[in-house]
Amino acid sequence: MTELRSSEWYDGDDRNAYIHRAWMRRGTPSSTFEGRPQIAIANTASDLTPCNAHLDEVAQSVKHGIYEAGGIPLELPVVSLGETQVRPTAMLWRNMAAMATEEMLRANPIDGVVLLGGCDKTIPALLMAAASVDLPAVVIPGGPMLTGHFRGEALGCGTDVWRLSEEMRAGNLTKDQFRASESSTIRSKGHCNTMGTASTMALVAEALGTIVPGLAGTPAPDARLLEASHETGRLAVQLVADDRRPSTFLTKANFHNAIVALAAIGGSTNAVVHLIAIAGRLGIDLTIDDFDRIGAKVPLLVNLQPAGRYLMDDLFRAGGFLAVMREVRDLLDPEALTITGKPFVDYLDDAQIWDADVISSRGNPLQPAAGITVIRGSLAPGGAIIKPAAASPHLLKHRGRAVVFDSIEDFHARIDDPDLDIDADSVMVLRGCGPKGYPGMPEVSNMPLPAKLLAQGVRDMVRVCDGRMSGTAYGTVVLHVTPEAAAGGPLALVQTGDWINLDVRAGRLNLDVPADELAARTPNQATLDGYAAPSRGWERMYVDHVLQADQGADLDFLVGGSGSTVSRESH
Numbered sequence: 001m002t003e004l005r006s007s008e009w010y011d012g013d014d015r016n017a018y019i020h021r022a023w024m025r026r027g028t029p030s031s032t033f034e035g036r037p038q039i040a041i042a043n044t045a046s047d048l049t050p051c052n053a054h055l056d057e058v059a060q061s062v063k064h065g066i067y068e069a070g071g072i073p074l075e076l077p078v079v080s081l082g083e084t085q086v087r088p089t090a091m092l093w094r095n096m097a098a099m100a101t102e103e104m105l106r107a108n109p110i111d112g113v114v115l116l117g118g119c120d121k122t123i124p125a126l127l128m129a130a131a132s133v134d135l136p137a138v139v140i141p142g143g144p145m146l147t148g149h150f151r152g153e154a155l156g157c158g159t160d161v162w163r164l165s166e167e168m169r170a171g172n173l174t175k176d177q178f179r180a181s182e183s184s185t186i187r188s189k190g191h192c193n194t195m196g197t198a199s200t201m202a203l204v205a206e207a208l209g210t211i212v213p214g215l216a217g218t219p220a221p222d223a224r225l226l227e228a229s230h231e232t233g234r235l236a237v238q239l240v241a242d243d244r245r246p247s248t249f250l251t252k253a254n255f256h257n258a259i260v261a262l263a264a265i266g267g268s269t270n271a272v273v274h275l276i277a278i279a280g281r282l283g284i285d286l287t288i289d290d291f292d293r294i295g296a297k298v299p300l301l302v303n304l305q306p307a308g309r310y311l312m313d314d315l316f317r318a319g320g321f322l323a324v325m326r327e328v329r330d331l332l333d334p335e336a337l338t339i340t341g342k343p344f345v346d347y348l349d350d351a352q353i354w355d356a357d358v359i360s361s362r363g364n365p366l367q368p369a370a371g372i373t374v375i376r377g378s379l380a381p382g383g384a385i386i387k388p389a390a391a392s393p394h395l396l397k398h399r400g401r402a403v404v405f406d407s408i409e410d411f412h413a414r415i416d417d418p419d420l421d422i423d424a425d426s427v428m429v430l431r432g433c434g435p436k437g438y439p440g441m442p443e444v445s446n447m448p449l450p451a452k453l454l455a456q457g458v459r460d461m462v463r464v465c466d467g468r469m470s471g472t473a474y475g476t477v478v479l480h481v482t483p484e485a486a487a488g489g490p491l492a493l494v495q496t497g498d499w500i501n502l503d504v505r506a507g508r509l510n511l512d513v514p515a516d517e518l519a520a521r522t523p524n525q526a527t528l529d530g531y532a533a534p535s536r537g538w539e540r541m542y543v544d545h546v547l548q549a550d551q552g553a554d555l556d557f558l559v560g561g562s563g564s565t566v567s568r569e570s571h
């Protein structure tokens with residue numbers, strides 16, 4: 001084994017080594033500091049991140065594995081983001097969590113790290129940090145919750161919240177009934193059980209090679225999660241011995257496999273910004289067009305909400321993620337290695353589908369092509385994306401009149417106004433929701449439909465927005481419009497009444513306004529007022545440095561990595 005990084009802190013007879021050892025000793029044997037890998041457990045457990053609250057239990061199993069393999073486990077609480085709790089949107093804090101985690105991994109005497117995540121932004125932030133500090137790192141996803149039931153029906157957290165909310169607004173459900181469903185929705189520990197962002201990022205991170213194959217998707221209450229966590233702790237010690245850092249095995253081939261997985265599972269559009277941001281930390285050139293190019297050929301095989309019917313514990317009992325990936329084995333890059341040192345495809349031989357209603361075979365897919373489609377045109381010159389699998393087929397080619405909202409507050413204030421001039425053919429346009437404009441790029445693109453149209457039975461309309469969409473949502477939504485309105489994109493110039501043409505198959509989104517007329521327009525004052533930059537703090541730094549969605553919405557100065565070397569020591 002090469003010399004441990006932590007030995008720079010602990011080896012020697014000088015005063016500094018004395019201080020490092022003495023303060024950490026606290027009853028541990030002296031062998032603690034004698035060539036034993038110091039393995040951090042970057043733990044996003046928090047009472048305010050309910051999806052990750054059980055990770056303390058997972059951490060105990062990891063510790064046992066690390067210790068058993070000869071390492072020293074060191075729990076490191078890191079910034080945690082509860083998707084449903086933090087304001088104004090968890091995405092505003094993803095880069096902060098990544099930066100803080102990266103710096104603490106670098107600053108401390110750590111040789112390797114086990115990353116415990118779950119809720120939407122936590123795995124992306126942890127992987128961005130690990131990529132930039134480039135220490136041996138392995139992810140353990142906390143796993144989805146079990147399926148809850150309400151009035152005899154399975155409830156998908158997220159997706160069914162939107163559905164129940166719309167049913168209440170349409171008058172089909174009372175407020176009391178809506179409220180009574182709350183305690184059924186979240187039945188157990190774990191993250192959302194739909195194919196939302198948390199589930200997506202866990203499965204995609206496994207396809208990327210950063211999770212021991214077969215682990216992602218294990219439900220949070222399942223004993224096998226703890227068993228696998230113990231084994232992952234043992235593996236972390238071996239990773240240090242093998243010097244298997246992210247930069248030694250993550251290549252574009254790994255991202256190719258992640259994109260195939262994203263399409264086959266019908267995963268969240270949020271994976272696009274997260275994967276581009278992670279790739280950026282590794283110096284890998286990944287673009288939104290890679291998602292279209294690689295994902296377009298991939299069939300949808302997983303029948304999970306929001307695109308389908310079932311939930312994550314159904315996927316697990318039906319054969320799990322590896323059974324899905326076995327069906328698309330020929331589309332995977334066989335060279336892409338995993339954290340174990342073996343190619344991802346080597347783990348597919350024994351996988352089997354046990355319930356073909358949940359996992360479709362390649363020969364009988366739910367949809368023949370399920371990837372994310374990139375859209376460009378005069379309204380989105382830098383690109384936008386849409387998830388056709390979650391859209392209504394009859395709206396994939398559509399011409400409609402714009403109804404424009406300058407902000408999400410403007411939207412809420414007017415959407416249920418009985419006098420709002422809107423019909424089922426209108427195109428709802430929401431701006432001011434991009435990385436800079438909000439700031440933080442919230443999940444608001446799937447705007448709820450006007451109550452008066454819901455009452456008429458309308459369940460989907462074309463929507464266009466510079467924000468993101470919850471992975472648990474559905475609808476014909478063009479999102480991540482780039483450049484965003486606040487960055488000077490043409491989205492800022494759309495006026496209510498303009499005609500918009502969407503053609504998903506052709507990859508086009510055009511504003512039907514003559515170029516000279518558009519050039520003469522300026523954004524209205526309400527639009528500009530809504531984009532006033534915050535005066536201080538993280539938000540100020542974020543707005544000054546955040547990149548657009550097509551570049552992963554990372555901060556410009558965080559792209560790339562700095563490695564783990566800290567050349568100066570001082571107290």
Ligand code: FES
Pocket residue numbers: 051082083084118119120191192196198
């Ligand atoms: Fe945490 Fe959905 S709110 S995963």
